[in-house]
Amino acid sequence: MYIKLKNGVIDKYPYSVNDLRIDNSDTSFPSEMTEERLAEWEVYPVKTFDSPTITYKQNLVEDTPVLTKGKWLQVWSVTDKAQEEIDELEKAFKAEAYREESDPIFFKWQRGEATEQEWLDKVAEIKARYSEVA
Helix, strand or coil, X not given: CEEEEECCEEEEEEECHHHHHHHCCCCCCCCCCCHHHHHCCCEEEEXXXXXXXXXXXXXXXXEEEXXXXXXXXXXXXXXXXXXXXXXXXXXXXXXXXXXXXXXXXXHHHHCCCCCHHHHHHHHHHHHHHCCCCC
């Protein structure tokens, strides 16, 4: 992954060697581009990092790379989601839990393969897990 500068200011990110070729279609470039050759066109590699682990209550955004000690570094930002979005996700998780976990036990109970209490226990477990979810 690369960053393209124009007069020392970030022009485009992310950027690729293919982008350079397209942007300069009248120029013949070697098949292998060295960092020195790319720098002549103000194109620099960006050191990438694995994205941080987040929860469903957070958003992950890749920010603009920063220049640190002469190297461009990828930057990640983690922000909190709006409470309304979290509430909607939790409602969906609860509905999925009923479909995936309690419904199969309900149908087994109907067929005589499980007890009503097993089904009720699973329903109670899901309700407890999502007690704050409407």
